[in-house]
Amino acid sequence: xxxxxxxxxxxxxxxxxxxxxNRTFPAISTQRTFFSQPSAAAGTFTVDADYLGNSxxxxxxxxxxxxxxxxxxxxxxxxxxxxxxxxxxxxEVIYIVGSSTPAxxxxxxxxxxxxxxxxxxxxxxxxxxxLPFGTAWNTAENYGEYKxxxxxxxxxxxIRLATTIEIPYANVGVAVVTSDNARTFGHDLxxxxxxxxxxxxxxxxxxxx
Numbered sequence: 454x455x456x457x458x459x460x461x462x463x464x465x466x467x468x469x470x471x472x473x474x475n476r477t478f479p480a481i482s483t484q485r486t487f488f489s490q491p492s493a494a495a496g497t498f499t500v501d502a503d504y505l506g507n508s509x510x511x512x513x514x515x516x517x518x519x520x521x522x523x524x525x526x527x528x529x530x531x532x533x534x535x536x537x538x539x540x541x542x543x544x545e546v547i548y549i550v551g552s553s554t555p556a557x558x559x560x561x562x563x564x565x566x567x568x569x570x571x572x573x574x575x576x577x578x579x580x581x582x583x584l585p586f587g588t589a590w591n592t593a594e595n596y597g598e599y600k601x602x603x604x605x606x607x608x609x610x611x612i613r614l615a616t617t618i619e620i621p622y623a624n625v626g627v628a629v630v631t632s633d634n635a636r637t638f639g640h641d642l643x644x645x646x647x648x649x650x651x652x653x654x655x656x657x658x659x660x661x662x
Contacts (some may be wrong), residue, residue: 487515501535501617504599521609529650531578531606533617538621543589547578547625547638550603550617551585553593558586559606567652568645576625584619613653618642 470518500510508514520528537544552558565580584591606615620638623630627633 454604482575485578501533501602502596502599504602504605505598510649517605524609524611526611528609528611529607529611529613530646531615532646533606535617535619536622537619542581542582545580545621545626547576547621548582548584548619550591550601550619551583552603552607553587554607554617557615561616564614564616564645564649567649568642571648572641573637575628575634576630578625578638579629579643610652614649 481655500513503510503513504517508517535550549561552561561583562580565583569578569580586592601617603615603617606612620635621630628634
């Protein structure tokens, strides 16, 4: 299958559809908050945790209403570009947030292998940096009643890959994040997505009902 050379970036989420999806994705204004993790007690949580029940963020509600009908089962990738906490363990490397679903986790591992193979310095990326489900903050207890964009994306019909990728604000290892090397990583990410999609077949994926 040929994939459109179009990445639709909305609310820091990339949607990639197959060539049969010829509709234009409209711009959606967003409002971001910067709490490090969902907090039910404080009554606050990030945009990324607002994909269940009645979304409180208009941008998320618009995405949830529009994407399923827009994609016409042609959506293949939902990639949430997210920032971790400011510093410390798991916050100074680029990493994929592992899914609790085995099929999704398998596709994530396949994609991370491709991304590592094409990624160039100066922002290093290693597939082994992925955070498996059940590790650190990536647990069912931490998510509680909330649903992330990655989990919601995996539920969409025809989807092959749905994940969140954490990209640090300031440094990746010893490398300082700049506008130039961030763009270089963006190019690597786009190339990896293309190779990942081209390497599969029509039946590969996590939700091909």
